[in-house]
Amino acid sequence: MFIPEFKDQLSTQPQSDRLHDYLYPPTYRVLSGYFEKGNLEIKVDRDASIDTPGLPYETATALHGELLKELEPVHFSSQDLSFPAAPASDDHPASDDHPRYHGPLDLFTSDGRHLFCKGFTLPAGQAREATLEALDTHGRIELKMREETLPQDLPVARLCGLWIDKQDDIPAIYQGGVDGDRLLGLLFDYIPPLRQNEPSTLEDMPYFYLWLHGDSIYRQVRETVGYLHDAGITWGGAKASNVLIGKQNKVWLLGFGQPAGGEGEHTAPSSALDADKEGLAQIHDYIATEVFGRTDNWFMS
Numbered sequence: 001m002f003i004p005e006f007k008d009q010l011s012t013q014p015q016s017d018r019l020h021d022y023l024y025p026p027t028y029r030v031l032s033g034y035f036e037k038g039n040l041e042i043k044v045d046r047d048a049s050i051d052t053p054g055l056p057y058e059t060a061t062a063l064h065g066e067l068l069k070e071l072e073p074v075h076f077s078s079q080d081l082s083f084p085a086a087p088a089s090d091d092h093p094a095s096d097d098h099p100r101y102h103g104p105l106d107l108f109t110s111d112g113r114h115l116f117c118k119g120f121t122l123p124a125g126q127a128r129e130a131t132l133e134a135l136d137t138h139g140r141i142e143l144k145m146r147e148e149t150l151p152q153d154l155p156v157a158r159l160c161g162l163w164i165d166k167q168d169d170i171p172a173i174y175q176g177g178v179d180g181d182r183l184l185g186l187l188f189d190y191i192p193p194l195r196q197n198e199p200s201t202l203e204d205m206p207y208f209y210l211w212l213h214g215d216s217i218y219r220q221v222r223e224t225v226g227y228l229h230d231a232g233i234t235w236g237g238a239k240a241s242n243v244l245i246g247k248q249n250k251v252w253l254l255g256f257g258q259p260a261g262g263e264g265e266h267t268a269p270s271s272a273l274d275a276d277k278e279g280l281a282q283i284h285d286y287i288a289t290e291v292f293g294r295t296d297n298w299f300m301s
Helices: 019-023 057-071 126-146 207-230 269-292
Strands: 015-018 081-084 107-109 114-119 159-165 182-189 243-245 251-253
Touching: 015 019, 019 081, 057 126, 057 182, 114 126, 114 159, 126 159, 126 182, 207 243, 207 251, 207 269
Parallel strands: none
Antiparallel strands: 015 081, 081 107, 107 114, 114 182, 159 182, 243 251
């Protein structure tokens, strides 16, 4: 079962299609469009069980119980969240363009609030570990902002809630071996990208844009990382694809909590700091290479 992944550039389409109906369809249909377009129909014995989306919420509380208790995040269920509608075109029918085939790219609450999601995939693996790491990092960022150790307007993705399905809301066919609520993802405030219809991460920006704004972009990234390090928090995802260019050329950091040591490894604080520094150097060199074709003697050194 494919669970939504965190995306850095989102659209603003009207909401439709509750996530509950997608995750627990009455016909027990599993959408396989992330790997191939089209629907995969499967037959399931009503007395059998199939993979339940997400992971037990107790897994998160066992790792980050004190943090969650202090943070008190808002809980959203699949009943509260919807996909955006997908426009149809002559070349791409709506069924192919629907966000469920690609992510989804963004979510809406029942009152129209625009969010994006970093979800848990099945089976367990690095993506799940990274998302749990992200919960810890973003939770600590929120607490540091409440303490005013970090600026309230620090340009980072802001955790605004958790996507949790209560056990009673999960259809019985999915409940084989399930005991308790399920955590399906982390929900973040929507960040309007610079370019609405094209990706707006640093690695997606054209040469002429980097020529004009490369110095400012790098300085914003370095300043934000400096604030985080002063507060005892590391980025963990320092690379061009995790730098989002927003409106008015404001730079936002994404991809927090990605293990710097590789799959299944947890880096020590000193190693995480070194990884951030190495990532900053790579971002510097990326911009310099794109603009000047070389990394030495650049004015941002």
